[in-house]
Each structure stands twice: as C-alpha cells, then as structure tokens.
Amino acid sequence: MSRLFAIPAVPIAISRRLSLALLAIAAIAGLIAGMTGTGEGIERLLRDARFHLRDTDASGEIHIVEVDARSLRAINRWPWDREEHARVLDRLHAAGAGLIAFDVDFSSPSANPSGDLALAAALRRGGGGVVLPTLTQQASNGASEMVDMLPAPMLRDHAVLAAVSMAPDSDGQVREAPLGVVTAGVARPSLSAMVAERAGSAGLHFPIDFAIDPATIPRHSFVDIRDGRFNPATIAGKRVLIGATAVEIGDRYGVPRFGVIPGVVVQALATETLLRGIPVRLGWGWGAAIALALAAAILRIRRRAPLLITIFAAPVLLFAAALTLETTLGAYPALVPGLVIVTTASIIALVRRMLAMLHRRRAQDAETGMPNRFAMRETLHRATPIRIATARIVEFDKLAAGLSPGQVAQLVCRVRDRLGLVAAGHAIHRIEDRLLAWECDVELRDVGNRFEALRAAMLSPVEVEGRRVDVVLAFGAAEDMTGDVVRACANAALAADYAASAGDAWQLHGGSDEGDLSNELSLLGELDDAVANGEIEVAYQPKLDLATDRITSVEALVRWRHPTRGYLRPDLFIPIAEKGGRITGLTLAVLERTIADLEAWAAAGTPVTGAVNLSAKLVASREFMGLVRERIERAGIAPSMLTFEVTESAAMTDPAGAAAALGAFRALGVRISMDDYGTGQSTLSYLKQLPLDELKIDRSFVQFAHTNRGDAVLVRSTVDLAHELGLKVVAEGVEDAPCLAYLRSIGCDMAQGYLISRPVPANALAELLAIQDAQAAA
Structure with missing residues (x-):
C-alpha cells in the first residue's frame, strides 16, 4: 500500500522498552500465582486431564489379593481368624511370590490366640520378608491427637514394617503418597516404596500416577488363593498386595479420575508409579520460563491472525510440554503460573490491539477510509x-x-x-x-x-x-x-x-488575515454558547392579508443580543455560522422557538402561520431534513402552519436538487416560499419545476412600484404569473400607504414592511393580534 493511501502509524506502537515492561508485568503475575498457590483447583483439573490423555496399563508386576465381597460371604465373618491370612500366606509362598505385603490392620491381638500364633508361624516360614503395615490415625473420634498403630509384637519379629497412611488433599482426594514415614519414633518406608524397592527420606512425598488404569492390575479373590483355586505360575516372582476391596469394610479413598477406590488399589497404583521411577516435581519455574518465551512472542506480534493463533496455541504448547515431561521423564510440572503469564500477555496484546484499532478508527474517515x-x-x-x-x-x-x-x-x-x-x-x-x-x-x-x-x-x-x-x-x-x-x-x-x-x-x-480569523473564531465559539444556552432571540415581522386586512402570518427573524457587543446584525454572524458549520444548530434554534410561539398564539385564540428562512447550505442537507422531521412530528401545530423561505439564488443553483429537497419538506406538510424573487435569474420553467406555495417579491422592486413605471410592470406581471401558477404573492418593503394601495389594486395577496409593523418580540406580537381581534369584534 502506498503512503498516499496509508493510515498513519499508531502513536501507541510498542517500543522495545515498553515491550519489556509489559513482559515484566506478565512475569510478576505468574510469580504471584506461583508463590501464593493461586489456581490450585485449575492445576488439579489440568493434571487430571493429562492423566486421561496418558492412559496406560499397569505393568503386571503388582498383583492384588483382594478381600472382596465373595470372600466375605464365604468366610462369613469379619475380622477373620488370622489362620485365614496364614493359609493365604503359605499358598503365596508356595507359588513363588516375589514379595508379599499386607494392607490389613494387625495392630490388635485377635480373639483367637491360636490364630495369631498361626500367622506368626506363617511369617516365620516366609523367611521374615513379608511386609506388615503401620498406620497413624486419630486417638478418638473428633480428637486432634494422632496415634501410631503397629502390628502385634509377636508378628513384628518375622516381618518388615512399612507405613500405609495417606493424607488426602483439601478437597478430600488422595493425590500423593509418602516415600517414608516416622511411626513410633522410627523412620520407615511407605508400603509402596518398600514393595517397589525405592529408597527415600521420611517426610518426602511423590505424586501418584493416575494415568495407570487400576482395572489392568491383576486381582485374585482371597478365598481362591486360600483354597488353591489359582494358577501358581501367575503369581511366581510377582509382588503381591493383600488388602480389602469389599465396600463393607470401608477402606476406600477418593482419587482423581477414578472416583472412590479401595485403599489397597491406591497402594498398588503408588507402587506401580515407583516401579517406573520416583516422580519429580518440577514446580512452576520451568513453566514460567517457557511461558515467558511465549509471552515475549505474543507481545511482539502485530498482525491479527498470527496473534490470535499464538494466543490460542500458547496454552496448548504449555500443556503439551507438561504432558511430554510426565510421559518421558516422570516429571510433574505446575502449569498455572505459566498459564497466568501467557494469559496476562495475551490480554495485554489484545487490549493493545483493540486500542490500536480504536485509534485507527478515530484517525480514519468513516465514509472513505482516508486519514482524517x-x-x-x-x-x-x-x-x-x-x-x-x-x-x-x-x-x-x-x-x-x-x-x-x-x-x-x-x-x-x-x-x-x-x-x-x-x-x-x-x-x-x-x-x-x-x-x-x-x-x-x-x-x-x-x-x-x-x-x-x-x-x-x-x-x-x-x-x-x-x-x-x-x-x-x-x-x-x-x-x-x-x-x-x-x-x-x-x-x-x-x-x-x-x-x-x-x-x-x-x-x-x-x-493580515490573522485578526479577521481570530475575530471570526471568537464569534463562532460565542455563537455556540449562545445557541446552547438559549440566548438566541427571535423577532417576528407581520404579514398583512390584503383581502381580509388582517395579520395572518409572520416571518421569524433571528436576533443575537451579545453580552458585550450588543445586538449583532444577522448579516454579521449568519455568514460565519454558515462557513463554520453552525448554521444547522442556529436554524433549528429559530425553528423550535417559532413552533413554540405559534403554539402559544394558537392556544390564545389568535392563530397565525410562521415562516423560517433556510440557508442555501441546508436546502439539500439530509441531516437537517431528519432533524426537521423530528421537530415537526413533536410539534403541537399542523405542519401547514410553517413555511420555509429559500432565496431565489439558492433554489436556482441546482434546480433539480432543490426541487427534490424542497419536495421532501413539502411532503411533511410544510409550505415553501421563494424569497427575494426578482434578484436572481428565475425562469418560468424553474418556477414550474419547484414545489412552491408562495413568491416574495424583493423590496427593491416593491418600494417604488407605485411611482416607478418599470417596477410597477415587474410587480404586476409577477403577481399575474404567480396566480396563474397557483402561488400566493407577498410584497416586501411596504413602507407607505400609497404603495400598499397600489398592491391592493393589482391583487397582491400579502404585504410585509415597516408600514405594517417592524419586527417585534413574541409578546408584542401577541398584543398586536389581541388588539386586532378586539377591533374586529367591535
């Protein structure tokens, strides 16, 4: 696009320094989100979404022997005699299970001491490598004190201990498991760390990978193992977790993606997670670093399409990066701070673009698209x-x-x-x-x-x-x-x-033009204030109906009483208003005042019609036409009570255009009068073309028509011509009785001039009309 047609560059274009400042704002927003933990709920939703996308099967290395509903029905009591657990333990050892861990509470002696002895013996036969659980729970219902629960002493001598306690998040869901826990003053590995053979310090936790589908973890019913109804080959070398899955026992936890599942299944998922490596929490720094690069790109882009694509792609890229890290490295990143950075930068970029667009519109001509x-x-x-x-x-x-x-x-x-x-x-x-x-x-x-x-x-x-x-x-x-x-x-x-x-x-x-310009600009500004404040006055010059010898119409004449310059002649400020684009407001002010006075006179029982002068600049103005229509529709008088007077020169400049414009006014019901007739170059064809109701003969021909033969011929012929065309005639400039008598003699319709009355205020005209009616009644 050439410079000739270009819209000027937007002055708020982003400099390098401002771009860095905006980038810093986005970084600070991300920093605040990261340090305060803002958006944890969103973080969890995003992590759950990645679990769904990474859906994977369990390794098959971990097997669950479940205390299920079928086993509860078969044994028909709970808790079971510990001889039942001893029999299952022996079966698993006989099948060659690699490692066996119980997620069953053995902290209290059973009602059958022989059962405890049987389980202790089975643990001894297993070589002392069986994992028994320790757990921490409330001392009593509603108490804040926590109590460590360890297996009965006779069982500990032939087993290793591991912690099975898991703490849910604030929303009640379990998302992570410990690597190690201190119970009874001793640091112990968690059950999942023990089974997965992963070392870790007490107090450290790791996120459980809920992308692993628990339905793919091999399960065996407790009674089937007890009774030998299984293929030992499926157990050989595997790591086995024994725990309750029956709803009746109540050992269940809420988790992401899968809802409420048994505690032993959560332990199995935690173990599967550790088999693949100890997950790493990257925190929010990595995401913030990538997000800052994306934010910088967003703030540099100027074109709309690439900007929108980048804005929508940036969070997807962040999410994809997090998904890749979890899949390949087992690293669990925080996304929200990075998303805050990208979102902040996106909002800044969109607001900046919107401001630029608004600026371009402000700097552009609406009709042509040119700079304004x-x-x-x-x-x-x-x-x-x-x-x-x-x-x-x-x-x-x-x-x-x-x-x-x-x-x-x-x-x-x-x-x-x-x-x-x-x-x-x-x-x-x-x-x-x-x-x-x-x-x-x-x-x-x-x-x-x-x-x-x-x-x-x-x-x-x-x-x-x-x-x-x-x-x-x-x-x-x-x-x-x-x-x-x-x-x-x-x-x-x-x-x-x-x-x-x-x-x-x-x-x-x-x-030398400066003084005139300054004076015009000053007067133009004061005219604006005068119109806005209702300081423009209207005087009315009566028109005498020669057939009835009554005042039946008036012409509205604008007056401006300037606060410091006194009365200003219309020929001084009207040209300035026309040139300065204020003539519409000035004319509307006169029109509104005239309508109000016509309504008042009609209400007083002395109705007259009123004429308002139209500038040549308003004859074809669509805007003015619309404003006039609004005021006429709101008026309390018939539109025919109004007359618009246009000069002969204005009408003759463009007869076709003037005819169309005046026809629109005529369609509203307003009467049209040609003012100053005789001073221009009107022809009969023009008079036939224009939608006129009235001709006003200029005072230069009327004033001496009764003494000057040439003026008399012109006035008489104009009256005859107008009547032939169905128009009424108003003679201006009537200042003496002989002139008025001559006009009567040739059939002129109306007379206007100082002989009838000088222009007077509305209240004076009301008195004049009242006197006229009183004389007629007498």
Whole structure:
C-alpha cells in the first residue's frame, strides 16, 4: 500500500522498552500465582486431564489379593481368624511370590490366640520378608491427637514394617503418597516404596500416577488363593498386595479420575508409579520460563491472525510440554503460573490491539477510509515552518444531493487520487466532508504552480459508477512558523474558503488575515454558547392579508443580543455560522422557538402561520431534513402552519436538487416560499419545476412600484404569473400607504414592511393580534 493511501502509524506502537515492561508485568503475575498457590483447583483439573490423555496399563508386576465381597460371604465373618491370612500366606509362598505385603490392620491381638500364633508361624516360614503395615490415625473420634498403630509384637519379629497412611488433599482426594514415614519414633518406608524397592527420606512425598488404569492390575479373590483355586505360575516372582476391596469394610479413598477406590488399589497404583521411577516435581519455574518465551512472542506480534493463533496455541504448547515431561521423564510440572503469564500477555496484546484499532478508527474517515483531521494532527511532520495545502470541493452539497452516500465517498476518493499527483507522496487527509488537506513541501510563493496543475487536472469530469461528474476545487495554503499543525490547517482551510467565495482558483493565507480569523473564531465559539444556552432571540415581522386586512402570518427573524457587543446584525454572524458549520444548530434554534410561539398564539385564540428562512447550505442537507422531521412530528401545530423561505439564488443553483429537497419538506406538510424573487435569474420553467406555495417579491422592486413605471410592470406581471401558477404573492418593503394601495389594486395577496409593523418580540406580537381581534369584534 502506498503512503498516499496509508493510515498513519499508531502513536501507541510498542517500543522495545515498553515491550519489556509489559513482559515484566506478565512475569510478576505468574510469580504471584506461583508463590501464593493461586489456581490450585485449575492445576488439579489440568493434571487430571493429562492423566486421561496418558492412559496406560499397569505393568503386571503388582498383583492384588483382594478381600472382596465373595470372600466375605464365604468366610462369613469379619475380622477373620488370622489362620485365614496364614493359609493365604503359605499358598503365596508356595507359588513363588516375589514379595508379599499386607494392607490389613494387625495392630490388635485377635480373639483367637491360636490364630495369631498361626500367622506368626506363617511369617516365620516366609523367611521374615513379608511386609506388615503401620498406620497413624486419630486417638478418638473428633480428637486432634494422632496415634501410631503397629502390628502385634509377636508378628513384628518375622516381618518388615512399612507405613500405609495417606493424607488426602483439601478437597478430600488422595493425590500423593509418602516415600517414608516416622511411626513410633522410627523412620520407615511407605508400603509402596518398600514393595517397589525405592529408597527415600521420611517426610518426602511423590505424586501418584493416575494415568495407570487400576482395572489392568491383576486381582485374585482371597478365598481362591486360600483354597488353591489359582494358577501358581501367575503369581511366581510377582509382588503381591493383600488388602480389602469389599465396600463393607470401608477402606476406600477418593482419587482423581477414578472416583472412590479401595485403599489397597491406591497402594498398588503408588507402587506401580515407583516401579517406573520416583516422580519429580518440577514446580512452576520451568513453566514460567517457557511461558515467558511465549509471552515475549505474543507481545511482539502485530498482525491479527498470527496473534490470535499464538494466543490460542500458547496454552496448548504449555500443556503439551507438561504432558511430554510426565510421559518421558516422570516429571510433574505446575502449569498455572505459566498459564497466568501467557494469559496476562495475551490480554495485554489484545487490549493493545483493540486500542490500536480504536485509534485507527478515530484517525480514519468513516465514509472513505482516508486519514482524517485527528490523524493529521497526530502524525504530520512537526517541522518549522510547517506548510499545509487544502482543497475545498465547491458546491459539495449540490453534488451530494444528486449522489448516493457510497457515490459521494467514491467521488472524494477520485478527487484524492488526482490531488496525489502533486502531493509529493504526502498523505491526503479528509478533514471535513468537503475539505481535503496535505502537507506542502514547497515555499508558499511557489505553491501556486502546483495549484494551477491541480486545477488543470480537475477540468476533466470525475467518473463515479459510470457517471461523469464535474468537480470544481478551490485551493488554499498557509504557513505556520512555530510548527503548529492545527493553526496551519485552520488558516489553509480559511484561505480555501476565501478562494471559493471569491470565485478564485486559490488563495494564500497572509498575516493580515490573522485578526479577521481570530475575530471570526471568537464569534463562532460565542455563537455556540449562545445557541446552547438559549440566548438566541427571535423577532417576528407581520404579514398583512390584503383581502381580509388582517395579520395572518409572520416571518421569524433571528436576533443575537451579545453580552458585550450588543445586538449583532444577522448579516454579521449568519455568514460565519454558515462557513463554520453552525448554521444547522442556529436554524433549528429559530425553528423550535417559532413552533413554540405559534403554539402559544394558537392556544390564545389568535392563530397565525410562521415562516423560517433556510440557508442555501441546508436546502439539500439530509441531516437537517431528519432533524426537521423530528421537530415537526413533536410539534403541537399542523405542519401547514410553517413555511420555509429559500432565496431565489439558492433554489436556482441546482434546480433539480432543490426541487427534490424542497419536495421532501413539502411532503411533511410544510409550505415553501421563494424569497427575494426578482434578484436572481428565475425562469418560468424553474418556477414550474419547484414545489412552491408562495413568491416574495424583493423590496427593491416593491418600494417604488407605485411611482416607478418599470417596477410597477415587474410587480404586476409577477403577481399575474404567480396566480396563474397557483402561488400566493407577498410584497416586501411596504413602507407607505400609497404603495400598499397600489398592491391592493393589482391583487397582491400579502404585504410585509415597516408600514405594517417592524419586527417585534413574541409578546408584542401577541398584543398586536389581541388588539386586532378586539377591533374586529367591535
């Protein structure tokens, strides 16, 4: 994309230093999460998800002889006589079991001493290598004191002891097992460490690998082993755990993935875990390191698609890395701090992109996509002096009235393309709907040559969707020695305005214009305040119906009582309002006041119609049309009580466009009057084309019509012509009785002027109407 069409770079683009600062913010967020243990629940969910993905079978090295429901029914009591355990122990030794461990509490002497002796004898026959459990439990229900439980003394002499106690997490689930435990003052290995033959210090714990499916651990019913109903070959050389799986016994734990399972199965899973190596907890540092690299990448990416892909891929990569570490190295990492870092960086990147997008929209003209006034102020070269050139599209409203909004945007873009021929690569900005501006890189004294070239380029029509549109441009240029872009732009725009008003191709802003500009800008700002604060006044000049000799209508005339300058003439501030884009607000203020006064007079029993003057700039304005419709729909009077007066010159500039615009007002029920008739160049065909209700003959022809034969002919012929067209006629400037008598004689409909009344405030007009009604009643 060339510079001509480019939107300026976003000023909040991230520098290297700011990128590092944002990365530091993400790192701090991860550090806080790691040090405080934030997100433990999420960590557990992620770990459980990895268990599911790593689903694997048990090694087959560990077998469980389970005290199951079938065994309980067969022996039909609990606890069993220890002779039952002795018989199973002998069967397992006879089958060649490699190692036998009990997860059964033998801490209390049994009711049958001979059973204890039988078990002790079986342990002795086994060579003293059988593992018996120690455990720690509460001294009593609800007590905080813990008691160490060891097998009965006669059993300890021919066995090794290992701890079977496991502590659940805060959510009640068992996730880890000890390597060693101190019971009765002695450091002992855990049962899983003893069976797996793994050394470890007391107090150290390891995570149990719940990726191992407990259903794949070989199991044998206790009574089948006792009664010899098994294949000894399946037991030979294996490590056997004996424990309860029957629900009735209650030795069960909640674990991840599998819900509630028997304690002996948990011991078997812990043993299977250690057979593969002692798992390593990596903590959160490793994940934070990888996450910081990913965060740095996220913060460097500028394009939307790669950014979104990276944001979604980063947590997946972290998860995949953790999964790989667990699968290959048996290392169990913490993910949450790393995810916090990546998430923080992602949020920062998305917010930064959103701000950049909002900035681009703010710096972009919505209709054309061109850089706008804001972009010009933000990005223009701050040299001293700075020079700005502007091009104003003359009669823009007229062009816009005949085109759709999309075609208007295309028209502006076509103009921009031609301006680009002499803009020396500088971006063309649309700073108003009809005004384009760019940085000028030549001295002001030489800029005229470029403007002449542009003027020549605009001689050929601009093509818009197959239509050839003639566009006239007025150029302006200004220079500011301090590098103030805003002031240089305003001065250049003013110069283009002056050129358009004077009919020149271009003008340069000079130092002598500063005072006038300052005065206009000051007055324009004060006008804004006056309109906003309701300080604009409306006076009404009556119109006399010559057939009834009654005042039946008024013309609303705007007045501004300035707090320091006194009354200001309309011809002083209305042109400024038109040029400064304030004429819409000013006209609406007059319209609203007029509607309110018409309602008040009608409520008082003295109804009259009222006329409001429309600026040529508002005739074809879609925005103004919509605002007028809103106010008319809210009005408490019929729309026909309102008349819009437009000047002959405004209507004749673009008869077709004016006819369409005025027709829209007419459709609302508003009457249309042509003001100052006779001063322009109206023709009969134009009068037939426009949706008029009334002609107002200019005072320059009316004032001496009763004494000047030429004026008399013009006024009489206008009255006759208007009546033939079905229009009423209002004569302006009636200041003496003979003039009024002449107008009556030729059939003029209404008269307006100082003879009837000067413009008066609303309350004075109400008194005048009341006197008129009183005289009529008398």
